[in-house]
Amino acid sequence: MTRAVFEAVLAELSALEDPNVRGANQKRGDDHGVNLARLREIARRLKTQQDLALDLWATGDTAARLLAVLICRPKDFGPDELDTMLRESRAPKLQDWLVNYVLKKTPHAEALRLAWMADPDERVASAGWELTADRVARKPDGLDLPGLLDTIEAQMKDAPGRLQWSMNTTLARIGIGHADLRVRALDIGERLGVLKDYPTPPNCTSPYAPAWINEMVGRQQGA
Structure with missing residues (x-):
């Protein structure tokens, strides 16, 4: 060059x-x-x-x-x-x-994911949670999914915007991909109400976790 x-x-x-x-x-x-x-x-x-x-x-x-x-x-x-x-x-x-x-x-994605999730910088922590959501969807073996739900339940409601979005994505991915944890994921999403009123264009899936989970599971079951 x-x-x-x-x-x-x-x-x-x-x-x-x-x-x-x-x-x-x-x-x-x-x-x-x-x-x-x-x-x-x-x-x-x-x-x-x-x-x-x-x-x-x-x-x-x-x-x-x-x-x-x-x-x-x-x-x-x-x-x-x-x-x-x-x-x-x-x-x-x-x-x-x-x-x-x-x-x-x-x-280095996994090592960085673990290092970043609890970082005091919300942007860095949000990247850690984005990597976590990706791993939940693609390679969940070895993840403590109930533990992730515990953290989401305790922290997502008051998390700053970008971090909240990434935690919510992880919540939805758990609910979509893991039937044994779906009821709990839905319950957490409904009680916390995060992104419930997020403006969503027609024909797009809402980021509100219960709506997102139900929509994607419905598509899977209808396939």
């Missing part, structure tokens, strides 16, 4: 900056003005380039870091690097992409 390539990519990102997109993103807490579909087009053209990804991340610019997430090689990062990257990810969209496109694919 040459300096010219790096500078050309930065120039391309700068040219995509749209004040209207930035304004819409700022309402959601994000600080970039690049259309994400256009960003993905750049990533598809560049393909995997770890060195370029590292240079883009080092800029500190959110759009550049989003692109870095798409073209990096997750297995090349060590746990300390990933911890630093997460703590540097202030924008919600950047954290979402980092968790889904990098952290879930790294061999």
